[in-house]
Amino acid sequence: MKRRTFLSASSLASSATFLSSQTKPMDSKVRRVGLIGCGWYGKCDLFRLIQVSPVNVVSLCDVDKRMLEQAAELVATRQASKKKPRTYADYRQMLKERDLDLVLVATPDHWHALPTIEALQAGMDVYVQKPISVDIVEGQAMLAAARKYKRVVQVGTQRRSTPHLVEARDRILREGKLGTIGLVEIYCYYHMRARSNPPDTAPPEYLDYEMWTGPAPMRPYNELVHPRSWRAFMEYGNGIVGDMCIHMLDMVRWMLDLGWPASVSSAGGILVEKNSKANITDTQTATFDFGNLKVVWQHRTWGHPPDPQYPWGATFYGDKGTLKASVFSYDFIPVDKNAPKIHQDVTYELEQYPEDKTEDRLEKHVAPAIRAHMRDFLAAIDQRSKPVADIEQGHISTASCILANLSLQLGRTLKWDPVKHRVIGDEEANRLLARPYRRPWVHPDPAKI
Numbered sequence: 001m002k003r004r005t006f007l008s009a010s011s012l013a014s015s016a017t018f019l020s021s022q023t024k025p026m027d028s029k030v031r032r033v034g035l036i037g038c039g040w041y042g043k044c045d046l047f048r049l050i051q052v053s054p055v056n057v058v059s060l061c062d063v064d065k066r067m068l069e070q071a072a073e074l075v076a077t078r079q080a081s082k083k084k085p086r087t088y089a090d091y092r093q094m095l096k097e098r099d100l101d102l103v104l105v106a107t108p109d110h111w112h113a114l115p116t117i118e119a120l121q122a123g124m125d126v127y128v129q130k131p132i133s134v135d136i137v138e139g140q141a142m143l144a145a146a147r148k149y150k151r152v153v154q155v156g157t158q159r160r161s162t163p164h165l166v167e168a169r170d171r172i173l174r175e176g177k178l179g180t181i182g183l184v185e186i187y188c189y190y191h192m193r194a195r196s197n198p199p200d201t202a203p204p205e206y207l208d209y210e211m212w213t214g215p216a217p218m219r220p221y222n223e224l225v226h227p228r229s230w231r232a233f234m235e236y237g238n239g240i241v242g243d244m245c246i247h248m249l250d251m252v253r254w255m256l257d258l259g260w261p262a263s264v265s266s267a268g269g270i271l272v273e274k275n276s277k278a279n280i281t282d283t284q285t286a287t288f289d290f291g292n293l294k295v296v297w298q299h300r301t302w303g304h305p306p307d308p309q310y311p312w313g314a315t316f317y318g319d320k321g322t323l324k325a326s327v328f329s330y331d332f333i334p335v336d337k338n339a340p341k342i343h344q345d346v347t348y349e350l351e352q353y354p355e356d357k358t359e360d361r362l363e364k365h366v367a368p369a370i371r372a373h374m375r376d377f378l379a380a381i382d383q384r385s386k387p388v389a390d391i392e393q394g395h396i397s398t399a400s401c402i403l404a405n406l407s408l409q410l411g412r413t414l415k416w417d418p419v420k421h422r423v424i425g426d427e428e429a430n431r432l433l434a435r436p437y438r439r440p441w442v443h444p445d446p447a448k449i
């Protein structure tokens with residue numbers, strides 16, 4: 001069916017106000033930038049930053065020589081100076097130069113904490129990809145470092161800067177069109193879990209696999225691990241809950257102004273796709289209890305989604321209507337059949353930023369959100385204020401998802417004390433809040449930051 005769009009003038013004005021506030025000229029100062037992790041999303045984030053600010057990309061770091069060299073060549077074509085950045089195989093050597101204003105951290109999840117903390121200690125502001133950490137104590141330490149060293153940290157949960165989702169929050173939720181909301185369903189039905197079972201091999205000569213593994217447990221090298229498919233293994237992340245749930249949970253928390261859940265429960269496992277080396281769940285539900293509001297997650301990496309137009313998103317249920325929201329669109333369906341429905345699609349910016357048309361593997365629908373997220377980050381740096389996805393918000397969303405996996409592992413509901421940062425009455429669970437680090441890497445301690 002052809003769907004009509006019902007948008008009031010005030011709704012359009014709200015969207016325009018958001019966009020204009022996000023596109024005002026930045027400070028003319030040319031910021032010196034470094035990138036740690038030069039894979040798919042590292043380059044995606046960096047190129048969006050280059051599009052919105054006159055930055056000078058000084059240095060790049062990666063443990064994959066081929067990926068690093070390719071990124072250096074691409075950056076030289078994209079930045080205004082046409083200079084090729086310096087390259088490093090060890091982030092510690094890059095940060096030791098002390099010649100950067102801000103650092104982007106886009107490594108696999110198990111490498112987020114240590115580079116972020118060291119960059120903050122070196123006086124740099126940081127944009128770190130989500131989830132911020134692989135365990136909860138790492139996240140505590142990152143937050144403690146940001147506050148101690150008075151640095152700005154933006155987390156890559158860019159739903160908070162997605163124009164049509166800002167509009168949905170302002171014109172549907174904040175205007176009360178849903179009435180009382182008692183349930184939000186968040187979900188992902190993408191078939192994104194690795195299904196193959198290749199043999200273990202020696203790592204390629206261009207990859208420093210010892211450094212790539214870092215503080216994580218050492219596994220035999222497998223082509224699933226690098227690049228990108230490392231998410232198939234819990235050793236390096238937190239599965240699909242840590243990858244996709246955090247985006248939607250964070251979006252819901254931001255839209256409804258929610259803090260920590262009082263408790264988290266989860267169930268699931270590898271129920272269907274049993275033949276792959278992947279050790280993350282193919283089916284999982286989780287309930288985040290916010291008192292009078294329940295937020296329920298579900299993912300399946302098999303079968304069909306209930307709504308093909310919303311395979312990854314959130315559905316808000318109120319007594320006056322329902323709101324569906326995703327990276328591609330939102331739909332408001334009122335209970336009153338005489339009231340108008342509202343539909344809005346993502347806004348692309350392909351003509352304003354023609355590089356988007358040809359950039360390899362770019363999620364074109366997400367590029368405008370990343371640009372807005374970068375502008376917000378830069379504005380926060382100028383004002384020395386908290387950005388929209390401040391490290392504390394990233395920590396709450398990340399830790400909540402980690403609690404879901406711990407609940408699944410332990411087989412029970414976990415009640416959370418956000419002041420003490422402990423699971424209430426469950427010492428077994430508290431012992432799992434920090435993962436063991438492989439030597440010689442040392443797990444960060446929030447109390448010693």
